[in-house]
Amino acid sequence: MHSRSDISLPLRERGSKLVIETLDLVKVYAEGNIRAVDGLNLSIQEGEIYALIGANGSGKTTSINMLSGALFPTSGAIRVLGLEIPRHRRIISPKIGVAPQEYALYGDLTAEQNVWFFAKLYGLSKEAFGRRISELFKILGMEERRKTAVANLSGGMKRRVSIACALIHNPKLIFLDEATVGVDPVLRVFFWEYFRALKANGMTIIITSHVMDEAERADRIGLMRAGKLIEEGTPAEIKRRNSASSIEEVFLKLSGRNVADA
Amino acid sequence: MRDAVSKTPRAHFSIERVIAVTWRVLKQISRDRRTLGMMIMMPAIIMLIFGFALGGEVKNIPILIDNQDTGFSTTLDSISVNLYAGQQIVSFLQYDSRVRVEVGSYSLGVSGVDDGTYSASILIPPNFSQSVFLGSEGQNVSYSFLLYIDGTKPPIETSILVALQSALQGVAGSRSVNLDKQYAFGGTKFSGLDVSVPSVMAFVLTFLVLLISLVIVSRETTSGTLPRLYTTPLSAIERLLGYSIALLLLSLIMVGVILGIGIGVFGVIVRGSLILLFSGAVLYALAHVFLAVFLANFAKNELQAVQMAPLIALPSMALSGMLVPVNSFPDWIQIMAKLVPMYYGNRIFEGIMLRGYGLSELWLEFIIIGVVAFIFLVLAVTTVRDRMAD
Numbered sequence: 001m002h003s004r005s006d007i008s009l010p011l012r013e014r015g016s017k018l019v020i021e022t023l024d025l026v027k028v029y030a031e032g033n034i035r036a037v038d039g040l041n042l043s044i045q046e047g048e049i050y051a052l053i054g055a056n057g058s059g060k061t062t063s064i065n066m067l068s069g070a071l072f073p074t075s076g077a078i079r080v081l082g083l084e085i086p087r088h089r090r091i092i093s094p095k096i097g098v099a100p101q102e103y104a105l106y107g108d109l110t111a112e113q114n115v116w117f118f119a120k121l122y123g124l125s126k127e128a129f130g131r132r133i134s135e136l137f138k139i140l141g142m143e144e145r146r147k148t149a150v151a152n153l154s155g156g157m158k159r160r161v162s163i164a165c166a167l168i169h170n171p172k173l174i175f176l177d178e179a180t181v182g183v184d185p186v187l188r189v190f191f192w193e194y195f196r197a198l199k200a201n202g203m204t205i206i207i208t209s210h211v212m213d214e215a216e217r218a219d220r221i222g223l224m225r226a227g228k229l230i231e232e233g234t235p236a237e238i239k240r241r242n243s244a245s246s247i248e249e250v251f252l253k254l255s256g257r258n259v260a261d262a
Numbered sequence: 263m264r265d266a267v268s269k270t271p272r273a274h275f276s277i278e279r280v281i282a283v284t285w286r287v288l289k290q291i292s293r294d295r296r297t298l299g300m301m302i303m304m305p306a307i308i309m310l311i312f313g314f315a316l317g318g319e320v321k322n323i324p325i326l327i328d329n330q331d332t333g334f335s336t337t338l339d340s341i342s343v344n345l346y347a348g349q350q351i352v353s354f355l356q357y358d359s360r361v362r363v364e365v366g367s368y369s370l371g372v373s374g375v376d377d378g379t380y381s382a383s384i385l386i387p388p389n390f391s392q393s394v395f396l397g398s399e400g401q402n403v404s405y406s407f408l409l410y411i412d413g414t415k416p417p418i419e420t421s422i423l424v425a426l427q428s429a430l431q432g433v434a435g436s437r438s439v440n441l442d443k444q445y446a447f448g449g450t451k452f453s454g455l456d457v458s459v460p461s462v463m464a465f466v467l468t469f470l471v472l473l474i475s476l477v478i479v480s481r482e483t484t485s486g487t488l489p490r491l492y493t494t495p496l497s498a499i500e501r502l503l504g505y506s507i508a509l510l511l512l513s514l515i516m517v518g519v520i521l522g523i524g525i526g527v528f529g530v531i532v533r534g535s536l537i538l539l540f541s542g543a544v545l546y547a548l549a550h551v552f553l554a555v556f557l558a559n560f561a562k563n564e565l566q567a568v569q570m571a572p573l574i575a576l577p578s579m580a581l582s583g584m585l586v587p588v589n590s591f592p593d594w595i596q597i598m599a600k601l602v603p604m605y606y607g608n609r610i611f612e613g614i615m616l617r618g619y620g621l622s623e624l625w626l627e628f629i630i631i632g633v634v635a636f637i638f639l640v641l642a643v644t645t646v647r648d649r650m651a652d
Contacts, residue, residue, distance in 0.1 A: 030652050100490050104490040105487065122495060
């Protein structure tokens with residue numbers, strides 16, 4: 001169980017641009033003895049938009065939870081921004097932002113109060129918060145809903161608030177778990193444009209999705225199935241390698257016939 | 263329109279669907295072992311405790327008797343008669359299970375009542391035997407018992423008076439006895455409300471502080487915000503203390519409401535220091551805030567959390583002496599009672615409000631509640647999750 005710190009990663013030289021590295025990452029849930037993540041090896045560069053794609057239950061969220069330090073791995077090693085996780089997760093935490101799949105917001109609080117709470121956890125000053133939230137809410141089109149209780153917001157609005165909470169402290173790395181689920185097509189396009197803008201500012205973005213065509217917008221894709229990475233590369237590479245015209249087709253090919261339960 | 267409606271084919275009432283719902287509910291409950299356990303354990307625990315605690319009458323009330331009766335000797339038809347009526351009263355009471363008699367000086371008994379050692383101090387007058395004898399001869403000789411009694415617990419007061427009356431009845435017959443009753447603690451004859459407010463306060467603080475705290479803390483679990491918090495710089499202990507401060511502030515409001523209504527509306531007597539009372543209430547609430555934060559670590563949802571409050575508050579109420587004085591319990595229940603924080607809460611609130619006690623009398627209770635609070639805090643800190651469940 002606690003072998004994680006014993007395994008040392010093949011360390012890169014200092015100044016390496018790798019933001020995330022994992023080595024044989026495994027998560028077995030005690031309940032039901034489920035091998036949710038089964039030997040995951042990831043290397044993600046700084047400034048990349050990396051999409052973890054796979055069906056529900058393929059281990060995407062479990063992977064993200066481990067990478068962000070919320071969940072401890074059964075075995076294997078993780079290095080985020082050069083430091084070992086989960087050992088150094090408190091040191092890393094101000095540099096990462098997480099927008100979980102379920103919105104993870106306080107329904108009784110207003111949109112602004114939710115973001116304020118997380119801003120305080122990250123130690124933002126009142127001035128910094130004021131600047132940052134105006135900026136974020138403007139970009140995300142939330143200005144008019146600033147004072148609305150989150151419980152009264154639509155799914156898409158909640159998603160924006162959730163992303164604002166993850167971005168308020170200007171992290172170097174963000175995890176967006178199914179960020180575009182339940183989001184209308186217009187907003188989805190907008191989100192991807194925004195992710196591109198964040199990337200341009202040097203942010204690394206890890207996004208999960210079970211919507212295959214979304215992945216085409218990412219710089220690189222990791223296809224997950226049953227806790228394993230079954231394909232990885234740029235969308236073009238992957239399609240070429242599998243002689244497919246879309247990522248969805250690749251996925252169907254790699255999954256064999258069991259499309260429904262893959 | 264109406265015809266159209268009535269002609270619409272209607273689904274028949276189906277007993278199968280009813281049974282399907284019943285089946286589903288029972289199936290769900292059978293999966294929820296905690297609720298199931300609670301359904302069986304709660305009534306069992308409560309019945310057992312209340313049964314044991316309330317089953318018997320009040321027993322073993324500590325009283326002190328100062329028998330100053332000099333006895334009476336006379337010669338009746340050339341037979342010498344020695345009457346020691348005072349001693350008979352003492353013997354009577356010694357055989358009465360309601361009271362536990364000690365013999366000593368009246369003034370010692372009075373100070374004993376003041377500090378809670380005894381519930382009453384009784385002085386049998388020097389002329390008691392003589393009065394009883396002369397009374398039996400048809401003469402009217404008045405005598406009076408001095409009685410210094412703790413009026414803060416009506417069932418105890420009643421039991422002592424009944425025991426004493428029946429002893430007098432046995433010794434002196436049906437003649438009226440003059441009981442010179444003096445109430446301890448400022449001579450106040452407390453109203454029913456006066457004597458119940460301290461216990462109500464202890465119960466409300468236990469039950470509501472637990473309930474509200476558990477609901478508030480477990481809301482974090484159900485809102486799905488915890489996994490996100492695990493990824494922020496917020497440590498588990500910081501989170502726990504944050505909850506505790508908020509809950510303590512909410513508890514202060516509850517204490518304020520209870521005292522405000524008690525004192526402001528009903529004019530409940532607070533003989534001791536109001537500041538000390540407030541401090542005691544805050545300390546007591548804090549212990550339960552920490553208990554709630556600790557218990558919330560084990561609740562998977564708000565329902566489970568809510569179930570915990572009565573499970574603790576109801577047995578505590580039975581054991582704390584709120585309904586029946588603790589010293590009338592069987593010995594082993596008395597030991598259990600002393601493990602319940604509410605017992606000490608009761609003593610603090612009662613001591614300050616009814617008896618006018620200060621820290622010099624209640625320091626031990628304050629320390630015990632403080633230690634209990636600390637233990638719950640340690641338990642909370644050692645069990646709090648700082649990551650998602652494996």
